[in-house]
Amino acid sequence: MTVNRWTAADVALKVIDNKELFILDVRNADAFEDWKIDGHKFEYLNIPYFELLDGVEEILPQIPTNKDVLVVCAKEGSSIMIAEMLSDAGREVAYLAGGMKSWSMYLEPIKVGDLANGGELYQFVRLGKGCLSYMVISDGEAAIIDAVRFTDVFTNFASKKNVTIKHVFDTHLHADHISGGRHIASETGATYYLSPKDAEEVVFEYTALEDGQTVQIGASKINVGALYSPGHTIGSTSFVVDGKYLLTGDILFIDSIGRPDLAGLAEDWVGDLRYTLYKRYRELAEELVVLPAHFMIIEELNEDGTVAKRLGDLFAENHGLNIVDEAEFRSIVTDNLPPQPNAYQQIRQVNMGKITPDNDEQTEMEIGPNRCAVR
Numbered sequence: 436m437t438v439n440r441w442t443a444a445d446v447a448l449k450v451i452d453n454k455e456l457f458i459l460d461v462r463n464a465d466a467f468e469d470w471k472i473d474g475h476k477f478e479y480l481n482i483p484y485f486e487l488l489d490g491v492e493e494i495l496p497q498i499p500t501n502k503d504v505l506v507v508c509a510k511e512g513s514s515i516m517i518a519e520m521l522s523d524a525g526r527e528v529a530y531l532a533g534g535m536k537s538w539s540m541y542l543e544p545i546k547v548g549d550l551a552n553g554g555e556l557y558q559f560v561r562l563g564k565g566c567l568s569y570m571v572i573s574d575g576e577a578a579i580i581d582a583v584r585f586t587d588v589f590t591n592f593a594s595k596k597n598v599t600i601k602h603v604f605d606t607h608l609h610a611d612h613i614s615g616g617r618h619i620a621s622e623t624g625a626t627y628y629l630s631p632k633d634a635e636e637v638v639f640e641y642t643a644l645e646d647g648q649t650v651q652i653g654a655s656k657i658n659v660g661a662l663y664s665p666g667h668t669i670g671s672t673s674f675v676v677d678g679k680y681l682l683t684g685d686i687l688f689i690d691s692i693g694r695p696d697l698a699g700l701a702e703d704w705v706g707d708l709r710y711t712l713y714k715r716y717r718e719l720a721e722e723l724v725v726l727p728a729h730f731m732i733i734e735e736l737n738e739d740g741t742v743a744k745r746l747g748d749l750f751a752e753n754h755g756l757n758i759v760d761e762a763e764f765r766s767i768v769t770d771n772l773p774p775q776p777n778a779y780q781q782i783r784q785v786n787m788g789k790i791t792p793d794n795d796e797q798t799e800m801e802i803g804p805n806r807c808a809v810r
Contacts, residue, residue, distance in 0.1 A: 436522040438515070439529035441505060443541035446531060447562055449503075450474045450733070451543065451740035457499050459506045459521075459528075461487065461513050462535070470804045472507065472531075472538055472563070473733040484513040491520045498526060510534040538563035539802055542588050544570075545740050547726065550677045552655035555596075558726065558741050559588065565729045565805035566612050567742055571676055574653030578602040579625075580674060580682055581728045582615040584797060589619055600625045602650055604659065606684030606728055607668040608633040610783050611776035611805050613797050617641065617788075630663075633670030638788040644672055664715055666708025667693035667807070681723040681746060686711055688727045689735040689744050691808035692755030694772055705765050712756055721747030731808045755809065768809045777803040 449456050455476045460467050461484035471479065480497055487494070498504055498521065506521070506528055508514040514530040521528045531538065541563060547556045554573035561567070561583060569580040570589065577598040579589055582605075593600050600623040605616045607630065617639055620627035628644040629637070646663035662673040667685040671693075674682040685693045692712060695704035723746045730742045737743060750756055758764040776782070778800040784790045785797070792800065 436525060436527050438518045438522045439527075440532050441529045442532050443537045443563070444543070446472060446505065446538065447541060447543045447560075449477075450562055450736070451545070451560075453738070455502045457502050457504045459494075459498065459504065459517070461506060461508045461517050466509070470535070470802075472535075475733060475736075484508060484517055487517055487520065491517065491524055495521075495524060495526070498528075500526070504528045506530045507538075508534045510536050535563070536798060536802070540585060540798070542568070542583065542585060543740065544588075544592055547680070547724075547741055547743060550655075550657050550679070552657070554653065554655055554657045554677065556676060556680060557592070558743070559583075559592075560736075560740060560742065564612060564801065565731060567726070567728050567730065569682060569726065571652050571657060571659060572596060572598050573657040574655045575599060576601045576653040578604065578650070578652045578659055579616070579619060580604045580659075581606055581609075581684065582619055584613040584615040584618070586615045586619045586622060589615070590622060599623070602626050602628065602652065602659070604628045604644065604674070606673065606682065607671040608637075608783060608786055609685075610779040610786075611729075611807050612801050613782055614786050630670030630672050632665070633668050636787050636789070646672075662715070664711040666695055666704055666711045669704060669707065671711075675719075675723065679722075679724060680726055681716075681719065682726045682728075684728045685807045687716065687725060687749065687753075687756075688729060688731060688808050689725065689742060689749065690753065691731055691810035692753070692768070694807060694809045695768060702769060705768050708768060709761065709764055716746065717750075719746060721745065721750065725749055729805045729807050731805065731810060772809060773806050776806045777801070 460481045467481040506514040506518040511534040518528045518530040542559045557570045559568040571578040577600045603616045603620045617627045629641045631643045648661040649658045660675040664673040
């Protein structure tokens with residue numbers, strides 16, 4: 436039988452289109468339990484590759500013959516070997532090119548909706564990491580919000596859409612992934628914006644993002660309005676786009692809320708987090724569509740692959756927005772935090788411009804799931 440080579444883009448379509456897939460993950464059990472390829476209709480079998488070196492005959496009854504089978508490992512090599520063994524045993528299988536490393540890096544651009552006067556809003560879904568980036572397009576111009584480090588994805592997409600990148604924003608100083616924002620700005624001549632409250636230690640030039648500030652995109656008056664919303668970081672800033680969409684950064688997610696501890700200041704920032712969620716956001720229109728900077732679980736994806744939901748629905752359904760007792764809220768977001776993101780302290784240093792690791796080092800820093808939420 437032929438062993439098929441699947442790219443991360445191929446797997447992403449399986450996720451977004453809600454297709455069935457059986458994944459044989461040959462990484463160690465702890466790596467699999469920590470982080471895997473999630474899909475609505477995916478099934479899994481985790482057996483470390485070294486347990487299969489003597490043959491795959493014993494696991495054949497566990498491998499379905501009526502659905503696609505994908506073998507996955509960390510970087511590719513082990514999955515090719517096991518896939519070839521399964522092929523020799525008469526099974527049709529595929530392996531993931533580049534392994535989980537490539538899955539962590541892939542972004543899928545999905546249109547969220549139309550804006551006034553012909554504008555468009557796109558969400559770039561990084562399925563393997565849970566990161567969400569955005570591009571606002573209007574009248575030949577574009578603004579990018581919370582770009583990840585794969586800058587060519589955004590510049591190539593802008594070129595495809597025949598628009599010029601004029602503005603680049605980060606909602607906050609990220610700690611779980613390396614930002615591509617200032618690099619895109621440098622490449623394109625765009626203006627890079629960051630809250631000065633998050634930029635006290637940065638070693639590069641930026642344009643200060645202030646509460647109430649409005650930046651116009653194109654001539655059709657699609658505005659990106661800044662809304663100071665501290666809590667995840669002291670400088671966290673939300674954006675209201677076209678009076679229709681609320682980009683919440685890492686303050687509010689679909690199924691959870693942001694964590695306040697990634698700068699070591701959970702006790703200091705928990706009050707800011709509650710004020711933003713329970714006061715500042717409550718003053719906004721419930722019809723706004725929330726677009727966060729991350730998602731945590733596959734159930735947060737809509738049928739079209741986007742991660743988005745009405746603010747009013749989140750007020751009714753998101754547990755983090757319905758903790759009446761302030762002491763209980765404080766305890767939940769300071770005492771019961773999940774593990775911190777991989778290499779988050781070094782990632783913060785990169786995003787401050789203080790260290791410049793090479794590409795392989797950056798990849799290793801970002802490996803693993805996002806852990807920006809309290810759920």
